[in-house]
Amino acid sequence: MAKSFDKHILKNGMVIIGEPMKAVGSAAFDFMMPCGAAIFPQGCCGAGSVIEDWIFRGAGKRNSRQLCDMMDGLGLHRSTSVGSSHLSAGAVLESSNLEQALELYADVILRPTLQQEQFELARQLAIDEVKALDDDPRQKVMLKLREQFYPSPLGRNVVGEIEELKSLTAEKTKQIIKENFNLSQTIFAMAGKYDFDAVCRQMEKLFEANTREAAPPFKIGVGGKKYTHIHNDGAQVHIALMTETVKPTDKDYYNARVAVSVLSGGMSARLFTEVREKRGLCYAVSARYHCLKDAAGIMCYAGTTPEKAQETIDVVIAEFNRLGDGISEEEIQRAKVGLKSAVIMQSESSSSRAGGIADDYYILGKVRSLDEIKRKIDAASVDSVLQFLRANKFRDFTVVTIGPKKIKHGI
Amino acid sequence: MEFKKNILPNGLSIIGEVNKSAKSAAVGFFVRTGSRDESKEVNGVSHFLEHMMFKGTKRLSSFEVNEAFDRTGAQFNAFTSEENTVYYAAVLPEYLIEVINLWIELMRPALRDEDFNIEKNVIKEEIAMYKDLPGHDILEKCRKLYFGDGPCGNSVLGSDESINDLTAEQMRGYFASRYAPNNMVFACAGNFQWGKICSTVEQGCTKWEKQPAERKLEDYLGRIKKERIEKANLSREHICLISPAVSAQDKRRFAAAILATIVGDDVGSRFFWELVDKAIAETASLQFSPMDGTGAFYTYISCDNQNVPMVLDAVKHIFESLCRSGVTEEEMRTAKNKILSALVIKNELPMGRLVDLGFNWVYSQQYRTIEDDINAIKGVTIDEVCSLAKELKPGQFTQLSMGPAK
Numbered sequence: 001m002a003k004s005f006d007k008h009i010l011k012n013g014m015v016i017i018g019e020p021m022k023a024v025g026s027a028a029f030d031f032m033m034p035c036g037a038a039i040f041p042q043g044c045c046g047a048g049s050v051i052e053d054w055i056f057r058g059a060g061k062r063n064s065r066q067l068c069d070m071m072d073g074l075g076l077h078r079s080t081s082v083g084s085s086h087l088s089a090g091a092v093l094e095s096s097n098l099e100q101a102l103e104l105y106a107d108v109i110l111r112p113t114l115q116q117e118q119f120e121l122a123r124q125l126a127i128d129e130v131k132a133l134d135d136d137p138r139q140k141v142m143l144k145l146r147e148q149f150y151p152s153p154l155g156r157n158v159v160g161e162i163e164e165l166k167s168l169t170a171e172k173t174k175q176i177i178k179e180n181f182n183l184s185q186t187i188f189a190m191a192g193k194y195d196f197d198a199v200c201r202q203m204e205k206l207f208e209a210n211t212r213e214a215a216p217p218f219k220i221g222v223g224g225k226k227y228t229h230i231h232n233d234g235a236q237v238h239i240a241l242m243t244e245t246v247k248p249t250d251k252d253y254y255n256a257r258v259a260v261s262v263l264s265g266g267m268s269a270r271l272f273t274e275v276r277e278k279r280g281l282c283y284a285v286s287a288r289y290h291c292l293k294d295a296a297g298i299m300c301y302a303g304t305t306p307e308k309a310q311e312t313i314d315v316v317i318a319e320f321n322r323l324g325d326g327i328s329e330e331e332i333q334r335a336k337v338g339l340k341s342a343v344i345m346q347s348e349s350s351s352s353r354a355g356g357i358a359d360d361y362y363i364l365g366k367v368r369s370l371d372e373i374k375r376k377i378d379a380a381s382v383d384s385v386l387q388f389l390r391a392n393k394f395r396d397f398t399v400v401t402i403g404p405k406k407i408k409h410g411i
Numbered sequence: 412m413e414f415k416k417n418i419l420p421n422g423l424s425i426i427g428e429v430n431k432s433a434k435s436a437a438v439g440f441f442v443r444t445g446s447r448d449e450s451k452e453v454n455g456v457s458h459f460l461e462h463m464m465f466k467g468t469k470r471l472s473s474f475e476v477n478e479a480f481d482r483t484g485a486q487f488n489a490f491t492s493e494e495n496t497v498y499y500a501a502v503l504p505e506y507l508i509e510v511i512n513l514w515i516e517l518m519r520p521a522l523r524d525e526d527f528n529i530e531k532n533v534i535k536e537e538i539a540m541y542k543d544l545p546g547h548d549i550l551e552k553c554r555k556l557y558f559g560d561g562p563c564g565n566s567v568l569g570s571d572e573s574i575n576d577l578t579a580e581q582m583r584g585y586f587a588s589r590y591a592p593n594n595m596v597f598a599c600a601g602n603f604q605w606g607k608i609c610s611t612v613e614q615g616c617t618k619w620e621k622q623p624a625e626r627k628l629e630d631y632l633g634r635i636k637k638e639r640i641e642k643a644n645l646s647r648e649h650i651c652l653i654s655p656a657v658s659a660q661d662k663r664r665f666a667a668a669i670l671a672t673i674v675g676d677d678v679g680s681r682f683f684w685e686l687v688d689k690a691i692a693e694t695a696s697l698q699f700s701p702m703d704g705t706g707a708f709y710t711y712i713s714c715d716n717q718n719v720p721m722v723l724d725a726v727k728h729i730f731e732s733l734c735r736s737g738v739t740e741e742e743m744r745t746a747k748n749k750i751l752s753a754l755v756i757k758n759e760l761p762m763g764r765l766v767d768l769g770f771n772w773v774y775s776q777q778y779r780t781i782e783d784d785i786n787a788i789k790g791v792t793i794d795e796v797c798s799l800a801k802e803l804k805p806g807q808f809t810q811l812s813m814g815p816a817k
Contacts, residue, residue, distance in 0.1 A: 022432065023432040023433060023434075023759070024759045025755060025759070026752075026755065026756045026759060064688070065684070068678060068679045069679065069741075069745060071679075072678070072679040072745045072748065072749055073744065073745050073748055074748065074752075075748035075749055075751060075752025075753075076752070077749075077752065077753065077756070078678065092756055093752055094752050094755060120690075121688065121689060121690040122690075124690035125687070125690045125693055128647075128690065128692075128693040128714075128715065129693055131646050131647060131715070132646070132647050132693050132694070132713055134645075134646035134647075135545050135546075135645055135646050135647050135649070135713075136544065136546075137543050138540075138543065138544070232644055233643065233644040234542070234543040234644055235539040235540070235542035235543050236536070236539045236540055236542075236543050238543070265481065266477065266480060266481035267465070267477040267480065267481065267487075268474065268477035268478040268480070268481040269481070272477070273474065273477070276533055277473060277474065277477070277529075278529075279529075280529045280530065280531075280532030280533050280536075281532070281536070282533070282536055283533050283534075283536040283537035283539075283540050284536075284540060303536070303539075303540050303543075304536060304539075305535075305536060305539050308536075330478070333482070334478065334481040334482055337481070337482060337483065337484035338481055338484045339484075340484060341435075341483075341484030341485065341486070341502070341503055342484070342486065344434055344435065344503060345434070345435050345486065345501055345503075347434065348433065348434055348435065348759065348760055348761070349759070349760055350756075350759070351756075
């Protein structure tokens with residue numbers, strides 16, 4: 001059988017992992033650098049949004065325009081994001097252009113120009129993005145939920161706070177980049193069509209052999225308020241809630257995933273059936289597993305008109321609590337098939353695989369094979385899932401609402 | 412890749428593109444009906460009907476339908492637009508026949524009154540949800556402004572009023588007139604055995620009766636209007652501009668796609684450099700939306716209220732210089748590369764391929780390989796793009812903005 005993963009460590013400590021895919025002509029890659037929102041100094045909330053824009057505004061010998069034109073000319077589709085632990089800079093493109101793309105990314109990571117006037121523009125856009133979030137309550141409520149649920153600073157808002165962005169300086173931001181674009185702690189993941197040896201040789205040349213220590217671990221505090229309401233005279237109350245569950249390293253991880261799938265996997269799952277199909281309370285209602293390296297939870301969203309908001313959250317929480325009372329064999333089977341199909345179908349997309357193996361490597365220290373995931377999902381049963389649920393009762397829920405009306409929660 | 416087709420005597424088109432190296436397959440029924448096929452009295456019925464198609468048949472309850480799909484692990488759903496209603500599923504090959512049989516059965520639904528009454532609440536929640544998404548809300552409202560009272564201006568979701576007034580009887584009538592086999596296409600892409608698929612669909616659909624299901628295609632030219640809506644809870648100014656473009660059947664659609672990329676792609680376009688890069692607007696994009704017999708360019712911009720004059724000034728200059736000086740060879744090269752790589756990447760997934768395969772058939776009764784589309788994009792000349800810009804005059808647009816009190 002062909003090797004399912006490639007791995008190589010550069011002299012500087014950067015880990016290169018790859019998943020070859022026979023059926024595609026594209027290549028996707030992702031630089032996962034330890035420059036996430038949780039590590040930023042106090043008062044710098046939103047620095048990540050500025051950085052992910054600023055580093056592309058000129059690098060190496062190219063100005064902003066030239067760099068962008070080069071990338072566009074390669075047919076490269078950029079995806080850059082800031083999470084709790086990392087800043088990810090990646091792209092997907094036709095594999096024949098991969099070598100040139102990596103050269104450009106080496107410039108962006110090692111030699112961004114970081115000019116003052118470009119900083120002002122990047123910061124202004126970051127401030128505008130925060131303001132624009134007010135007009136997208138669904139996205140905003142999930143961001144606020146993470147902020148309240150995860151122990152500080154893990155859930156720190158990745159979009160930013162306006163006041164902190166206003167006082168952020170180019171000097172301070174440069175320093176954050178310098179300290180945290182640490183190649184020794186960077187994971188480079190790729191998936192699709194590539195020549196692994198050639199990429200490793202090229203990467204060794206592009207990124208020189210300077211090893212550096214990891215940043216010292218930061219202190220993890222506590223979560224925020226159990227209920228937060230943000231008033232907005234919109235049409236709906238946007239309800240977000242989250243409750244703690246096991247992390248991916250836990251022996252019960254797959255039991256948790258199957259349990260969430262019983263709750264909200266397909267359209268026959270409990271939340272959709274009880275909230276939407278039987279009661280017509282919502283159009284959108286769903287729950288999913290969400291994790292960081294050091295904490296995990298089940299995250300749920302429901303949007304509904306104000307007069308139905310209380311009933312909606314009551315039904316949702318009742319469904320969480322009822323889960324441990326009993327699950328049928330049929331429900332478990334559907335949950336397992338759904339999870340397995342989703343995993344297999346995701347494996348057809350080079351960009352979702354590059355992101356997936358990077359997360360795996362960061363959280364688990366290894367990449368899980370498709371077979372391993374399927375085997376572990378298969379091992380879950382009614383008994384194992386119920387046992388897990390009974391031993392890990394949903395104790396409390398962090399709730400955030402945005403809309404014209406508050407709900408009663410946790411009083 | 413191998414293309415297959417079979418047209419049943421009742422007019423149902425069955426088409427497939429086999430890709431043996433795929434791990435999954437995607438299937439769908441494409442129904443040539445949407446909000447532009449609705450009369451004012453039943454506005455929103457196409458989309459509401461799409462929801463009701465999941466509510467079961469004489470044999471199956473809605474809960475049994477959901478369970479039957481979930482047993483296969485399929486990623487299934489549907490969407491409704493101005494002119495299409497598409498039911499699709501991405502699924503592993505071993506469950507494909509089961510999923511196809513389920514779709515076939517659902518295409519002849521029960522449309523029960525009690526399900527209709529519950530689902531009405533869900534539809535109204537969906538309408539409320541989109542009111543809280545101004546970026547979406549404004550496109551619908553601006554389309555109405557542009558197309559006026561013509562059917563292309565109909566809202567896909569309908570309004571609270573039109574949904575309240577709609578009866579199950581009206582919906583059953585609409586279904587009977589639009590879901591005729593000759594107005595539907597069954598498409599399949601990915602890893603599957605054509606013979607088996609074809610006989611399954613043939614067996615399941617052969618009794619469906621052919622009937623007239625025409626679409627009126629007259630007088631769909633847009634108008635030039637300008638309006639603003641004040642909405643106190645908004646924080647940004649949302650601006651939508653619509654101007655005429657070519658249709659989904661027009662050969663110049665590839666040139667129009669290139670034009671849209673040059674002017675308004677997310678990054679690296681004229682909008683991007685003049686508006687986003689300079690931090691005058693956080694979002695600015697222009698999209699080409701080809702339709703049946705007509706087409707439109709949609710611009711969407713979101714910015715600070717105070718920047719509106721600057722934004723509109725920049726947009727004016729961009730469109731003026733486009734018509735006056737055209738585009739450059741460099742811009743052509745870049746836009747083509749962007750479109751081509753997006754096309755190739757999208758089509759690597761059976762679901763992405765299904766959409767192109769189905770719509771090519773719906774609009775032109777034509778099979779186009781990915782290579783056909785690649786060659787069509789590569790073959791567009793700079794003169795074609797420039798003369799299209801001159802002819803369509805994108806600077807003459809209908810404008811709707813929505814934002815907080817000034």
